[in-house]
Amino acid sequence: MDDGAAVAGVEAVFREEHGRLLATLVHGFGDLDLAEEVAADAVEAALLHWPREGVPRRPGAWLLTTARRKAVDRLRRDRAYAARLALLRADAERADPAPPPTPGDDDIPDERLRLFFACCHPALPMEARTALTLRCLGGMDTPQVARLFMVPTATMAQRIVRAKRKIREARIPFRVPAADELADRLPGVLHVLYLVFTEGYAAGTGAALQRLDLADEAIRLTRILLRLLPDEREVAGLLALMLLVDARRDARVDAEGALVLLDDQDRGRWDGDRIEEGRTLVVRALTGGPPGPYGVQAAIAALHVEAADVATTDWPQIVALYDVLDRLAPSPAVALNRAVAVAMRDGPAAGLALLDDLRDEPRLQGRHLLPAARADLLRRLGRTEEAAAEYRAALTHVDNGVEREFLARRLAALGGDGLGGTGRAERRGDRAGDQ
Amino acid sequence: MKYMLLIYSTEPAQAPDPAVLAPMMKAYEDFTKAVHDAGVWLAGDALQGRASATSVRVDDAGARLVTDGPYAETREVLGGYYLLDVPDLDAALDWAARCPGSQNGGTIEVRPIREFAAS
Numbered sequence: 001m002d003d004g005a006a007v008a009g010v011e012a013v014f015r016e017e018h019g020r021l022l023a024t025l026v027h028g029f030g031d032l033d034l035a036e037e038v039a040a041d042a043v044e045a046a047l048l049h050w051p052r053e054g055v056p057r058r059p060g061a062w063l064l065t066t067a068r069r070k071a072v073d074r075l076r077r078d079r080a081y082a083a084r085l086a087l088l089r090a091d092a093e094r095a096d097p098a099p100p101p102t103p104g105d106d107d108i109p110d111e112r113l114r115l116f117f118a119c120c121h122p123a124l125p126m127e128a129r130t131a132l133t134l135r136c137l138g139g140m141d142t143p144q145v146a147r148l149f150m151v152p153t154a155t156m157a158q159r160i161v162r163a164k165r166k167i168r169e170a171r172i173p174f175r176v177p178a179a180d181e182l183a184d185r186l187p188g189v190l191h192v193l194y195l196v197f198t199e200g201y202a203a204g205t206g207a208a209l210q211r212l213d214l215a216d217e218a219i220r221l222t223r224i225l226l227r228l229l230p231d232e233r234e235v236a237g238l239l240a241l242m243l244l245v246d247a248r249r250d251a252r253v254d255a256e257g258a259l260v261l262l263d264d265q266d267r268g269r270w271d272g273d274r275i276e277e278g279r280t281l282v283v284r285a286l287t288g289g290p291p292g293p294y295g296v297q298a299a300i301a302a303l304h305v306e307a308a309d310v311a312t313t314d315w316p317q318i319v320a321l322y323d324v325l326d327r328l329a330p331s332p333a334v335a336l337n338r339a340v341a342v343a344m345r346d347g348p349a350a351g352l353a354l355l356d357d358l359r360d361e362p363r364l365q366g367r368h369l370l371p372a373a374r375a376d377l378l379r380r381l382g383r384t385e386e387a388a389a390e391y392r393a394a395l396t397h398v399d400n401g402v403e404r405e406f407l408a409r410r411l412a413a414l415g416g417d418g419l420g421g422t423g424r425a426e427r428r429g430d431r432a433g434d435q
Numbered sequence: 436m437k438y439m440l441l442i443y444s445t446e447p448a449q450a451p452d453p454a455v456l457a458p459m460m461k462a463y464e465d466f467t468k469a470v471h472d473a474g475v476w477l478a479g480d481a482l483q484g485r486a487s488a489t490s491v492r493v494d495d496a497g498a499r500l501v502t503d504g505p506y507a508e509t510r511e512v513l514g515g516y517y518l519l520d521v522p523d524l525d526a527a528l529d530w531a532a533r534c535p536g537s538q539n540g541g542t543i544e545v546r547p548i549r550e551f552a553a554s
Binding site for chain 2: 121123169170171172173175177
């Protein structure tokens with residue numbers, strides 16, 4: 001075996017095994033820092049041995065055995081540390097007496113669920129939750145996580161160090177909430193995965209519209225969570241939602257990297273496998289009890305992909321689902337999307353009236369979403385001057401470069417007098433393409 | 436592991452109505468009994484109101500500076516505390532949520548007690 005292939009092989013195995021390895025070590029030693037340190041040691045040993053001796057038959061078990069041996073060495077060298085950990089263990093046993101292990105592949109118990117609940121703990125700041133989840137469960141290093149969130153590595157490193165310190169000092173436990181607490185705690189975990197996904201799907205800032213690595217990673221982690229909690233319908237709902245939205249990723253952006261709206265997307269470029277899997281999961285999410293917010297959002301996404309085009313989309317059903325969502329998880333974003341769906345069902349004027357009700361909504365101030373939605377409906381009503389004003393308002397707030405370009409093109413395509421200088425310059429070329 | 440539950444609330448302008456106060460006192464008694472019964476209670480007290488507070492500061496020259504009033508002039512004041520010994524933060528948060536101090540508009544700040552290794 002040549003060295004390059006061996007190293008790539010080790011890295012691939014490690015990415016897959018990292019979360020399980022780390023979770024098992026954390027459970028065994030009760031300390032995230034020690035677990036991370038010896039997991040890294042084990043990988044270093046693998047990089048040394050596997051190219052010469054070949055990848056072992058059970059790489060996960062090999063890594064775990066090696067890491068445990070490293071940890072025992074470390075604790076033998078540092079008695080004070082060992083004493084502190086022993087104390088931690090005693091307290092942990094008091095809180096969580098020896099639960100039955102969940103067997104995973106390789107007969108190593110799968111402890112990742114504990115790690116999900118610790119990384120997504122509500123006592124940690126939200127930005128640390130997403131970062132820790134990607135690092136501990138996704139097996140990414142700090143520079144990778146920093147790149148994905150487009151912050152300097154030093155900033156991300158500080159975030160992670162602070163979060164780990166809080167886990168240690170406030171003693172955030174590595175345990176799965178009891179059945180009666182799960183309803184309280186699971187939405188927090190799902191929200192973190194959803195944030196990772198939406199950050200990848202519609203990057204808030206920067207030049208590219210989509211950061212696919214983040215979306216892929218969110219889907220991978222949600223799949224793991226669903227394997228660990230197969231009966232939780234909202235986990236199925238979240239995975240369905242991600243798959244159905246992600247199925248359209250190739251069609252959302254044209255060859256030049258410009259945004260393509262649902263109306264204009266080439267539906268032949270949607271990912272059939274993802275749609276199929278997503279639709280199966282929607283059924284699972286909505287069967288056997290009252291629906292949850294992710295299940296309902298997934299159902300809306302399913303209605304979008306099931307239609308042949310925008311005109312034949314089942315808008316009455318979509319409005320009805322937004323009504324359900326508005327009861328389950330009311331938010332300005334839900335109200336805004338509902339208004340847009342009503343505009344599709346009853347005409348732009350009806351949608352506009354609903355958007356007017358959101359004018360004073362504090363959570364929509366300083367963002368481009370409301371003016372952009374109003375602009376589109378005003379444009380469809382032929383109220384060009386008002387539409388132009390709203391497009392300009394939207395442009396002052398939008399952060400994403402591709403979305404900015406789209407709004408500028410729409411503004412330019414309105415034509416007429418009194419538009420901004422740049423709008424006039426771009427107008428001629430873009431008008432045909434936009435219709 | 437020891438945690439301090441710091442109870443913050445807005446101090447009412449005048450003495451509360453006994454009809455409001457009685458059930459509140461009863462709720463605190465019940466909570467105090469519950470933490471005792473669970474064997475997690477270490478200490479706990481209610482503080483006199485902010486009008487009774489005096490702040491002290493000693494400057495670099497060693498002069499004592501005494502001022503009337505609480506340290507921080509905020510709307511929410513520290514009204515009392517519980518010191519509990521529980522296994523982890525989740526257990527501390529569970530107790531904080533059961534404490535009347537986190538209800539009816541109050542907030543409880545949960546802080547782990549810093550342990551210094553014996554030398």
